[in-house]
Amino acid sequence: MLGSCTTVKLLRTPLAWSDVSSPCKVSKNTMSGIAGCYNLDGKPADRMLVQRMMNRLAHRGPDGSAIWMAGPAGLGYLAFHTTSESVRETQPLCNEARTICLTLDGRVDNRTELQTALEECSARLRSDTDAELVLRAYECWGIDCPRHIIGDFAFVVWDRLDQHLFCARDILGNKPFYYCRNGRRLLWASELRALFEDDTVRMIPNEGMIGEYLANAIVNNEETLFRDIVRLPPAHCLLIGLDHMRVFRYWDLDPLREIRYRRDEDYAEHFFTLFKEAVRSRLRSHRPIGADLSGGLDSSSVVSMTQLLSREGTLPNQGLETFSLVFPGLACDESTYIRDVTQRWELPSNILVAETCPVNHYVAQVERDFDFPEFPNSAMFTPLRKLALAKGITVILDGNGGDEWLSGSDCHYADLVRTRRFLRLFQQVCSDRRSTNAIFPSWPLLRLGLWPLLPVAMRTKIRRLSRRDGVPPWLSPQFARHIHLTERLRLETVRRSGSSFAQEDIYRTLLNGWQSHGNEMGDRFSARLSMEERAPLNDQRIIEFAFAIPEEQHWRQEPSKFLLREAMKGLLPESVRNRRTKAEFSHTFAETLQTQGGSILLDSLLTEEFGWVQGGQVPSMYRAMIDLYSKGNSQYADYIWPLWMIFGIELWLSTIVDKKGERGYGAGQAPSPSRHDGEEAVCHPLFSGVR
Secondary structure: OOOEEEEOOOOOOOOOOOOOOOOOOOOOOOOOEEEEEEEOOOOOOOHHHHHHHHHHOHHHOOOOEEEEEEOOEEEEEEOOOOOHHHHOOOOOEEOOOOOEEEEEEEEEOOHHHHHHHHHHOOOOOOOOOHHHHHHHHHHHHHHHHHHHOOEEEEEEEEEOOOOEEEEEEOOOOOOOOEEEEOOOEEEEEOOHHHHHHOOOOOOOEOHHHHHHHHOOOOOOOOEOOEOOOEEOOOOEEEEEEOOOEEEEEOOOOOOOOOOOOOOHHHHHHHHHHHHHHHHHHOOOOOOOEEEEOOOOHHHHHHHHHHHHHHHHOOOOOOOOEEEEEEOOOOOOOOHHHHHHHHHHHOOOEEEEEOOOOOHHHHHHHHHHHOOOOOOHHHHOOHHHHHHHHHOOOOEEEOOOOHHHHHOOOOOHHHHHHHOOOHHHHHHHHHHHHHOOOOOOOOOHHHHHHHHHHOOHHHHHHHHHHOOOOOOOOOEOHHHHHHOOHHHHHOOOOOOOOOOOHHHHHHHHHHHOHHHHHHHHHHHHHHHHOOOEEEOHHHOHHHHHHHHHOOHHHOEOOOOEOHHHHHHOOOOOOHHHHOOOOOOOOOHHHHHHHHHOOOHHHHHOOHHHHOOOEOOOHHHHHHHHHHHHHHOOOHHHHHHHHHHHHHHHHHHHHHHHOOOOOOOOOOOOOOOOOEOOOOOEOOOOOOOOOOO
C-alpha cells in the first residue's frame, strides 16, 4: 500500500489544570496547521501519535482535518479556509502516482508567475489551489522549489522514491515550524506544545535561550525555550532521510544587486508597482476583508492601496472595513489621522477604546501554549479582532514591515563617513537632533559613524578592555558565564562584500531572533482569535527592492520612509503623508504590570531561585519604572521591556515546573536550582501560576 489518507475526528483533550477565564479570552480558535512524524529506523509511523498531535492542534482546523500514512512517515493537516481556492483544496495532497505527499500551511502570493513557470516545465495542474502549485513545484524543481515561491508558508513533502522528508519555511518565518529529532524519529508541528504528545520529548528548559529572553536580547532564531525542540529558521529547508539530515538556506538578499535611477519619481513608480501587486495578491478571500488602521503611514498606505484597487475594478468590492484602537487623552491617540483616512475613502470604521488585558489573559496563554506570552501592545487588539470576527471577517491586512524595510538605518552615518560625504552627514545629524521621534544617542558620530567602521576583532577587544560584556545588571553574572551569554549576544553578522553599513543593518534585522519570535507570537495570536493576518509590506519583492536602493530613498533629512511618502502622493491624506510623529505604546506594559499586582508579581521569583536573575534587582527596577511613569517621565520606557521579559519567563517557568501540569517535569528533568558558582542553592517549593 503506497499510502492512505483518512479523515479523522479530532477530540479536544481536556486540560489537566483548571482553565483560567479572562475577558480577553476567545474560546473558538482557527488557523491551519500541520503535524507529523517520520521514523528514522524505517519502522511504520505511529498513527495514534500523529492523531494525538492533531488533537492538540484541533483549534487550528475548523474546516476539516486528515492524516496520511505511508510506511515510516505520517503527515497530518488541519484546514482553515481563507481563500476561495482553499475551499476546493484537499490535504494531505498526493501526486497521481502517490509517490509524493504534501501538507502546506500557508498561501502562495506569486501564483501567476509560478503557474507560468510550471507550465514551461510541462507540469500538468489538476487545480488552481495553492497546495497543487507547491506540489508541482516540488516535482519540477525538487529541493530548490522554495526559491520559486513567494508567500507565507511552511510545508512538508514526503518523497517515497527518494525516501526522504523535505520541509521549508517562508523567508520571514510568518508560518511556524517546530521540530524535534530524538534519535529514532523526527516530529514536527505548527505549535511546539504538540510535540510533547510524544513522551520521549523531554521538557527541559534551554538555559541559553532563557538567558537571551531575560537579557531582552533575542539573537538566536533556531533555538526555543526547550532544549529538545528547535524551529526551522526562516528562509531555510530541512532535508532528512534514513541516514542523513541537512538544514540549509534557500534564499538570501543579494549584496551586489543595485537599483539606481536618476529621479526620485522613478524609484517611487517602481515601488508603487511592487506595493500594488503585494496588496493585490493578499486580497484573495472568500469573505469580506478587514484592515488594521492605526493612522500611521504604513497601515494607512495599505488601506489606501486596497481602496485604489477596488475602485479600479481590479478586484470586486469585498466590503473592506477598517479596525482601529484609540487612546483618548493620551499622546498616542491617532483618532484625527484615522478619521482623515476613512473619510478620504468613505470607509466604514470600527473604533474601540484600548483596554489593558488582565494578567490571567497571559497566564492562560502560557498554560495552553507552553510558550512565551504575547506583549501588552499586541494583546490590546484582542477585542478588536473579536469585533471583526463577529462581522464575518477572518482576514486582516496590516502595516507590518514598513518600519523594518523602509525606515532607513542609523548605520547610514558610517556610510557617509566612509564615502567622505561630510556635508551630508552634518545635515543629517542636525536634522535628527531636531526630530521629535528620534531616540538620539549621545556621541552620535562616534557610535553610529565611526564605531561600525572598526573591524569586528577591534570592537571585541575594546569591549573587553572597557568591561562592557553586554550582560545586563539584573542577570546573575554566574548564570551569564554558565551559558556564555556574552558570546551568544555577540554573534555579529560578517559584512558581505559590496554591501553598505545601512544594508547590513537591514540584513541583521532579517536574521535577528526577534523576527522569528515576533512572527510566531503573531501566529499564535491570530490562531487564538480566528484570524489570518497578512502584511503586504513584508512581501519578498519589496524587501529585495528596499535592500537594493540608495539609503537616501529610505531616509532623507528628517522624514523617514521617504520612498513610501513619495509613492503615496495623491492617495494618502496629506495630514498622514506628511506626518512626522509616530505613536508609542509603552504605557500598555506599565499599566498591565501596575494594575495587576505590580511588585507582588515580581517580588518572589523562580528565576531568582534558579540563580538566573539578581536578587533584589527586579523589584528595584519595577519601583524605578513606576516612579518615572507616575511623574510622566518618558525614561520609564527603558525598564518596561526587561521587566516584561522577566515576567514572561516567570509565567512560562512556573507553568512547566508545576506538578499539576499536564506533563510537568519528568524525573530528573527539572533544572537544579543552582547559583552556577559551584555551591548548591537552597531548594524551595514550586508553586503554580504567578508568584
